[in-house]
Amino acid sequence: MVEQTVLEEFWSPDPIYAFRFFYNRNNRVEPLNTPFADKHVYEVGGDYEAVCGYDIGKAHHVGEFPYLSHDALANMRNGFARSRCQQGFYAYRLDLPTLGNAPLENMLTMKSYIADMLTANEYIALVSLYGTVLETEYGYRATNMHIHELVSVRYNKFLLWFTRHRLSDWLPDSVYTALCDRLEYSALRDIYKQIEEWRKEYYG
Amino acid sequence: MANIGKPKRIIKTDPIRVPEKAPVERPAPLPDKEKEKVPA
Numbered sequence: 316m317v318e319q320t321v322l323e324e325f326w327s328p329d330p331i332y333a334f335r336f337f338y339n340r341n342n343r344v345e346p347l348n349t350p351f352a353d354k355h356v357y358e359v360g361g362d363y364e365a366v367c368g369y370d371i372g373k374a375h376h377v378g379e380f381p382y383l384s385h386d387a388l389a390n391m392r393n394g395f396a397r398s399r400c401q402q403g404f405y406a407y408r409l410d411l412p413t414l415g416n417a418p419l420e421n422m423l424t425m426k427s428y429i430a431d432m433l434t435a436n437e438y439i440a441l442v443s444l445y446g447t448v449l450e451t452e453y454g455y456r457a458t459n460m461h462i463h464e465l466v467s468v469r470y471n472k473f474l475l476w477f478t479r480h481r482l483s484d485w486l487p488d489s490v491y492t493a494l495c496d497r498l499e500y501s502a503l504r505d506i507y508k509q510i511e512e513w514r515k516e517y518y519g
Numbered sequence: 520m521a522n523i524g525k526p527k528r529i530i531k532t533d534p535i536r537v538p539e540k541a542p543v544e545r546p547a548p549l550p551d552k553e554k555e556k557v558p559a
Contacts, residue, residue, distance in 0.1 A: 324529045331530065335521070381529065405521040431521060445532045452524025 322449075330443035332517040333406035333455050334510055336436035337465065344465065347436055357440075363460045364446075367402045376400055380458050381449040404460040406442055407453055409514040428453065432506055439506055440465050441513050466509055468502055 337344050337357060344357040355363050367376065367385075375389035383400040407428060441464040444457035486494075 320526075322526055322529050324531060327530050327532045330532055381526070405523055407521070407523065428521075448530040448532060450527050450530055452527065454521065454523035456523065 330445040330461065331448055331455060332409055332441065332443050332513070334409060334513060335406040335440055335442060336431050337438040337440055338436045344438065347434060357462060359462050359465050361462050363404065365403045365458050367400055380447050381456060403456040403458060404444060405454060405456050406444060409510060409518040411453060432503060436468065438465050438467050439509060441517070468505055
């Protein structure tokens with residue numbers, strides 16, 4: 316059985332602003348590291364509704380978002396017993412406690428967020444979430460999403476290139492780490508600046 | 520995959536997003552000229 320703690324429900328007349336990451340593949344804007352729930356081609360100004368990434372239609376779902384689960388038939392078709400459905404659009408809060416002038420060491424506590432920023436993601440996007448929105452510690456998971464802005468993040472392409480070409484194999488360690496640090500710091504600084512701007516304009 | 524932490528609460532908003540721009544007002548359709556030409 317799936318453990319379900321029933322959460323308090325609130326109502327809001329406005330959509331909720333948040334940010335997330337995207338990257339560019341074959342001239343299509345797509346999310347990275349999302350094995351489910353993202354089967355769309357994203358564009359600025361687009362409205363999207365969440366779908367289940369396991370290729371089982373709506374018929375094979377039980378319950379309501381966010382307590383959705385796959386039924387017995389769906390589990391059989393998938394070949395494994397994963398009963399909880401995690402479909403939805405995931406995004407981070409604009410008022411993350413690690414933003415602003417916090418030193419890098421403090422930010423490293425939020426590993427997945429940092430990993431998102433330092434992988435091949437080329438864009439950060441300002442999105443608004445509506446429909447049913449599940450609020451969590453660092454972000455949201457929602458049934459519907461609208462993309463307001465898509466901003467390219469300059470240095471992350473270089474980071475990807477560095478990893479692909481294994482620069483660490485033939486550069487001296489000290490040079491390589493210094494280079495990476497510099498690039499990572501620049502990328503982070505750009506991202507924080509942008510999110511700060513959005514937070515001032517759209518949050519609260 | 521984004522790890523967004525533990526769930527806290529559920530917020531329900533309008534399922535249909537409020538459009539940012541007002542809908543374009545279309546002019547009323549022109550009167551059918553062919554009908555007018557036909558003699559009574």
